[in-house]
Amino acid sequence: xxxxxxxxxxxxxxxxxxxxxxxxxxxxxxxxxxxxxxxxxxxxxxxxxxxxxxxxxxxxxxxxxxxxxxxxxxxxxxxxxxxxxxxxxxxxxxxxxxxxxxxxxxxxxxxxxxxxxxxxxxxxxxxxxxxxxxxxxxxxxxxxxxxxxxxxx
Amino acid sequence: xxxxxxxxxxxxxxxxxxxxxxxxxxxxxxxxxxxxxxxxxxxxxxxxxxxxxxxxxxxxxxxxxxxxxxxxxxxxxxxxxxxxxxxxxxxxxxxxxxxxxxxxxxxxxxxxxxxxxxxxxxxxxxxxxxxxxxxxxxxxxxxxxxxxxxxxxxxxxxxxxxxxxxxxxxxxxxxxxxxxxxxxxxxxxxxxxxxxxxxxxxxxxxxxxxxxxxxxxxxxxxxxxxxxxxxxxxxxxxxxxxxxxxxxxxxxxxxxxxxxxxxxxxxxxxxxxxxxxxxxxxxxxxxxxxxxxxxxxxxxxxxxxxxxxxxxxxxxxxxxxxxxxxxxxxxxxxxxxxxxxxxxxxxxxxxxxxxxxxxxxxxxxxxxxxxxxxxxxxxxxxxxxxxxxxxxxxxxxxxxxxxx
Numbered sequence: 015x016x017x018x019x020x021x022x023x024x025x026x027x028x029x030x031x032x033x034x035x036x037x038x039x040x041x042x043x044x045x046x047x048x049x050x051x052x053x054x055x056x057x058x059x060x061x062x063x064x065x066x067x068x069x070x071x072x073x074x075x076x077x078x079x080x081x082x083x084x085x086x087x088x089x090x091x092x093x094x095x096x097x098x099x100x101x102x103x104x105x106x107x108x109x110x111x112x113x114x115x116x117x118x119x120x121x122x123x124x125x126x127x128x129x130x131x132x133x134x135x136x137x138x139x140x141x142x143x144x145x146x147x148x149x150x151x152x153x154x155x156x157x158x159x160x161x162x163x164x165x166x167x
Numbered sequence: 168x169x170x171x172x173x174x175x176x177x178x179x180x181x182x183x184x185x186x187x188x189x190x191x192x193x194x195x196x197x198x199x200x201x202x203x204x205x206x207x208x209x210x211x212x213x214x215x216x217x218x219x220x221x222x223x224x225x226x227x228x229x230x231x232x233x234x235x236x237x238x239x240x241x242x243x244x245x246x247x248x249x250x251x252x253x254x255x256x257x258x259x260x261x262x263x264x265x266x267x268x269x270x271x272x273x274x275x276x277x278x279x280x281x282x283x284x285x286x287x288x289x290x291x292x293x294x295x296x297x298x299x300x301x302x303x304x305x306x307x308x309x310x311x312x313x314x315x316x317x318x319x320x321x322x323x324x325x326x327x328x329x330x331x332x333x334x335x336x337x338x339x340x341x342x343x344x345x346x347x348x349x350x351x352x353x354x355x356x357x358x359x360x361x362x363x364x365x366x367x368x369x370x371x372x373x374x375x376x377x378x379x380x381x382x383x384x385x386x387x388x389x390x391x392x393x394x395x396x397x398x399x400x401x402x403x404x405x406x407x408x409x410x411x412x413x414x415x416x417x418x419x420x421x422x423x424x425x426x427x428x429x430x431x432x433x434x435x436x437x438x439x440x441x442x443x444x445x446x447x448x449x450x451x452x453x454x455x456x457x458x459x460x461x462x463x464x465x466x467x468x469x470x471x472x473x474x475x476x477x478x479x480x481x482x483x484x485x486x487x488x489x490x491x492x493x494x495x496x497x498x499x500x501x502x503x504x505x506x507x508x509x510x511x512x513x514x515x516x517x518x519x520x521x522x523x524x525x526x527x528x529x530x531x532x533x534x535x536x537x538x539x540x541x542x543x544x545x546x547x548x549x550x551x552x553x554x555x556x557x558x559x560x561x562x563x564x565x566x567x568x569x570x571x
Contacts (some may be wrong), residue, residue: 050511052475075475075550
């Protein structure tokens with residue numbers, strides 16, 4: 015697989031690998047994917063009182079593209095407000111890393127992971143969820159049309 | 168020790184320098200077409216081709232007249248299966264094969280299905296072996312051919328072909344055996360195994376790519392409908408100008424295989440065991456895919472739980488190996504061979520196939536053991552599944568939301 019330099023960098027030197035305390039009320043945890051698919055991402059965010067994401071950590075079971083995608087999004091969400099983080103789209107990730115077409119679904123999963131982490135934090139903090147954790151805004155229909163999503167999605 | 172290290176001997180093998188040396192004149196001075204009957208250029212090419220034919224025949228316990236040259240084992244598989252089915256189609260329409268066969272066999276079978284034949288795809292046991300009783304049970308009065316490989320290219324598992332051959336011979340059914348991975352590595356004899364057709368490949372035994380052979384039994388005579396028409400070469404089985412240099416190389420590779428197989432097999436087995444034991448001593452939660460006893464000496468197929476195969480291959484990029492993970496296949500499907508053995512998808516995604524061979528060294532094995540252990544540990548540190556396991560949660564019990 016011919017990967018871009020940025021992707022290889024994120025894979026060789028992943029940013030923010032690790033875990034935050036799940037039970038901390040400021041921490042939102044998103045767990046997406048499935049072992050049977052070969053892709054599982056756990057993304058955690060620590061949000062302050064102003065709704066700004068102060069820290070993010072990830073762990074991923076998946077290929078180089080999956081690891082790079084999740085590493086990249088932890089970098090991107092840090093310093094953003096929760097609402098700003100929700101605007102991160104999988105296409106941004108795919109473009110930044112130059113993902114080959116067959117790996118686009120890794121970026122979709124990374125977007126899912128952000129939304130799942132945010133939804134979890136919102137639930138813990140009595141906020142109304144702005145998006146359900148298992149839907150992805152925007153490009154899913156586009157991707158399905160292009161055949162870039164795995165069958166059965 | 169050269170980096171990168173090659174440990175993918177089941178995908179292809181480096182050409183033995185002695186094979187290359189034997190081939191060179193046939194590119195330069197001895198360039199004749201072996202079918203040119205009227206001049207010395209043709210005669211010399213033909214002589215070389217026939218000498219190679221003897222050698223390949225000898226390797227598998229056949230006679231020279233029973234060897235047909237092809238462009239490779241994929242063509243041999245196609246010719247054997249489709250050729251036999253088409254010749255015998257008046258007598259029946261049923262074929263039997265195994266779910267873990269190479270795609271050249273499976274896709275040939277599927278093509279025949281589309282033309283009205285019926286195919287039974289047999290299951291294997293958990294250790295990857297095909298139980299001969301399943302073959303016996305699947306045979307029908309209108310069964311034309313059974314195709315079962317000798318050794319599997321992914322797991323290295325060796326099937327009990329002599330027992331299968333005894334069954335098919337007794338029932339008057341043709342037995343085709345894809346011997347690509349076994350010929351020259353472990354004993355393969357067409358008489359002992361009662362095989363009627365066998366596919367062979369040069370580039371899996373340190374010969375060149377682009378040339379293979381099909382063994383076609385003459386006593387009793389097996390007839391096939393040719394796939395390639397145009398001139399009637401190879402007794403009408405396979406038309407087309409022969410790849411003389413390739414065939415010469417194949418012949419030389421066969422000579423070397425016969426001479427060196429036993430000693431090489433023992434050496435490669437020792438290296439494989441060093442690799443296997445070395446890795447198992449360093450890491451936990453590693454499973455072997457396929458029988459350990461009934462296995463090619465150079466094959467090691469391991470699943471590293473909670474680490475994905477492509478990520479691991481990238482991590483050990485100094486070593487050339489392959490994986491049963493979906494991420495490494497264009498179709499995003501995990502290995503069908505592992506699945507047929509009952510390996511769960513997550514472990515299929517975590518599998519790595521190591522293939523050792525003639526030029527593998529002890530230093531390389533020691534290096535790979537250290538490298539694999541280091542990288543698996545690093546990837547497990549990054550794995551949410553491994554984290555769960557260490558916390559006492561069983562990932563297989565979780566209901567994954569799978570928004571995927």
